[in-house]
Amino acid sequence: MTTTAPHPQAGAAPAAKRTKRELAEQAMRQSWFPVARIVDLDKPQRATLLGVDLVVYRSGDGTVAVQDRRCPHRGADLSAGAVHEKSIGCPYHGWQFGAADGACVRVPSLEDQSKIPPQAAIKTYPVQLKYGHVWTVLEDPIRDVYEVPYWEGVEWEWLAGDILDSAVGVAITVENFRDVAHFPFVHQVSMGPSPEVVEPLTPVREGLNVWMDRPLNASTGEWAEDGNAMMHYFCSAPGLASITYDYERLGKRVVAGFPSPVSYEEVKIFWGVANQVGYKGASLEECLRVEDMVYREDLSIVDGVFPREIPWDAEVQEFSVPADLFTLNYRRCFNELMTKVQG
Ligand code: FES
Ligand SMILES: [Fe+2]
Numbered sequence: 001m002t003t004t005a006p007h008p009q010a011g012a013a014p015a016a017k018r019t020k021r022e023l024a025e026q027a028m029r030q031s032w033f034p035v036a037r038i039v040d041l042d043k044p045q046r047a048t049l050l051g052v053d054l055v056v057y058r059s060g061d062g063t064v065a066v067q068d069r070r071c072p073h074r075g076a077d078l079s080a081g082a083v084h085e086k087s088i089g090c091p092y093h094g095w096q097f098g099a100a101d102g103a104c105v106r107v108p109s110l111e112d113q114s115k116i117p118p119q120a121a122i123k124t125y126p127v128q129l130k131y132g133h134v135w136t137v138l139e140d141p142i143r144d145v146y147e148v149p150y151w152e153g154v155e156w157e158w159l160a161g162d163i164l165d166s167a168v169g170v171a172i173t174v175e176n177f178r179d180v181a182h183f184p185f186v187h188q189v190s191m192g193p194s195p196e197v198v199e200p201l202t203p204v205r206e207g208l209n210v211w212m213d214r215p216l217n218a219s220t221g222e223w224a225e226d227g228n229a230m231m232h233y234f235c236s237a238p239g240l241a242s243i244t245y246d247y248e249r250l251g252k253r254v255v256a257g258f259p260s261p262v263s264y265e266e267v268k269i270f271w272g273v274a275n276q277v278g279y280k281g282a283s284l285e286e287c288l289r290v291e292d293m294v295y296r297e298d299l300s301i302v303d304g305v306f307p308r309e310i311p312w313d314a315e316v317q318e319f320s321v322p323a324d325l326f327t328l329n330y331r332r333c334f335n336e337l338m339t340k341v342q343g
Pocket of ligand 2: 176177182186187298
């Protein structure tokens with residue numbers, strides 16, 4: 001009787017090559033996203049980032065915290081709890097967790113507080129406050145919160161828009177925001193008639209950023225009175241889409257969207273407008289009203305796009321034309337982001 005020697009390669013199977021979709025999701029777990037508006041921090045906010053349920057709040061001492069929302073005692077929702085000087089208290093049995101590090105600092109039912117289970121803690125995530133929003137990142141960041149060269153050296157006043165839900169992923173949302181061929185079909189009301197033919201585009205890409213200038217000639221839409229402007233388009237992977245308008249007569253204003261992935265195929269669109277201090281055009285509130293109209297026109301179409309995120313693994317076929325050059329370059333930015341988690 002003979003025995004079969006184990007095959008020399010038996011044992012651990014070689015690691016499966018990750019799909020681009022998996023790389024895209026991992027890259028987003030390591031990228032900063034907004035999870036709340038700063039103006040809403042008078043009470044704890046609920047957020048979900050790539051399936052992770054979070055609570056966002058400002059404690060009494062001013063610390064802004066992003067932490068796991070589930071209480072590790074019996075699972076209650078901490079966003080329904082009370083904020084204390086340095087902690088958040090669970091609404092169910094009152095356990096308190098420190099805003100700085102998530103450690104349990106008080107269990108009301110215990111006579112002796114030194115008996116608090118030492119492991120009882122909620123995970124605490126990094127926080128940055130920027131552009132009117134609270135930003136966080138789930139795992140080791142591979143990039144910083146977006147910086148836009150057109151915004152440097154200018155004093156801005158930001159106003160955050162109403163958070164919008166959309167049933168597509170981050171990349172589709174960014175592409176929609178910076179797509180140039182859909183205006184005459186989707187934005188007849190907000191923008192008035194726009195030409196269908198798109199002029200040759202000249203996007204520039206460097207690393208995770210792509211940008212492009214386009215002149216805006218005063219038209220008949222909501223902005224007809226503002227006169228001519230240069231539009232600076234700037235996108236950054238994974239989730240910044242922005243336009244900085246530089247008006248001949250009025251000064252500068254911004255509209256920027258920061259879609260944040262609730263899941264891989266679903267976003268909350270955090271967004272806002274900013275006016276240069278001293279801007280002579282419409283008020284921030286009026287800019288917000290018009291941009292909100294534009295967003296909602298988009299949502300009515302984009303919510304129906306399928307598959308619900310860019311087919312990174314070519315799971316469906318797409319065809320492109322020169323009018324897609326800017327968004328194709330944004331895809332290259334996203335691809336570059338994916339290479340940062342490939343190792
Ligand atoms: S479930 Fe939170 S304190 Fe009991
Ligand atoms: Fe649009």
